[in-house]
Amino acid sequence: MLQLQRSWEQLLQTFGIEQVKAQATFTTLADAYSNPGRIYHTLDHIQEVLEWIDRLRTYATDLPAIQLAGWFHDSIYDPHATDNEERSALYAQSFLSSLAVPSETIQAASQMILSTKAHWTEESQRDCQILLDADLAILGAPAERYDTYTQAIRQEYGWVPETSYRVGRVQVLQNFLQRARIYWTAPLYAALEEQARENIRREIASLS
Known part of the structure; x- marks a missing residue:
């Protein structure tokens, strides 16, 4: 948690936001990721996404x-x-506007958030590609870690009947397999693409 708070404070320093305000807003944002129903989509996921973004920072236009x-x-x-992505984008707009983050930065971040709905963007949108790859890096994790992730997702959708969940989940996974490539950036494509496809095929087999 402390590492994440420092990362947040350093990021806000980029926009001249004082540490006291950064600390207060971190608490608010952390609370949003601490709802009881979250098993995978927690601050641990955010930390992993931020770490992957940092590894791809040399490819970024607006880090x-x-x-x-x-x-x-x-x-x-x-x-x-x-409509989680739309609501998350609106929340970001409101939250960041209250901190006087530049409007162009807020708009760019919002568009990236919206792209996570379909996990798709244009070839020219390098920054968006970085976010999408960071968000989907878990698909290329070692098998044991991937299995822990799938169990967490199932828990988050615990209210869905088993048959319905299997059908929906397989459809989502098949959509990724049908793409020419899951990862946009060269580093993650080289490092994770093969493992991601292996993990997905294995999960589909277990669900079918």
């Missing part, structure tokens, strides 16, 4: 905007809802 998008992309998360 602070990507980092803000990473912080807020799951700020609203309700497994029963279909």
Whole structure:
């Protein structure tokens, strides 16, 4: 938690926001990720996303905007809802506007958050690609870690009947397999693509 708070404070320093205000807003943002129903989409996930973004920082055009998008992309998360990304983008806009973050940065971050709905963007949107790859890095994790992730997702959707969950989950996974590539950036494609596809095929087999 302390490492995350320091990362948040350093990010806000980029925009000239004083530490006292940064500390207070961190508490608010951390609370958003601490709802009882969250098993995977917690601050641990945010920390992993931010770490992957940092590894890809040399590819970034607007690193602070990507980092803000990473912080807020799951700020609203309700497994029963279909508009989490839209609501997360609106929450980010309101939150960051109150801190007087430049409007162009807020707009860029919001657009990146919205792209996580379909996990798709344009070839020219390098910053967006970084966020999407960071968010999906878990797909290319070692098998044991991947299995822990899938169990956490199932818990978050514990209210969905088993048959319905299996059908929906397989559809989501098949959509990733049908893509020419899961990862946009060269480093993650080289490091994780093969493992991600292996993990996904294995999960589909277990669900079918």
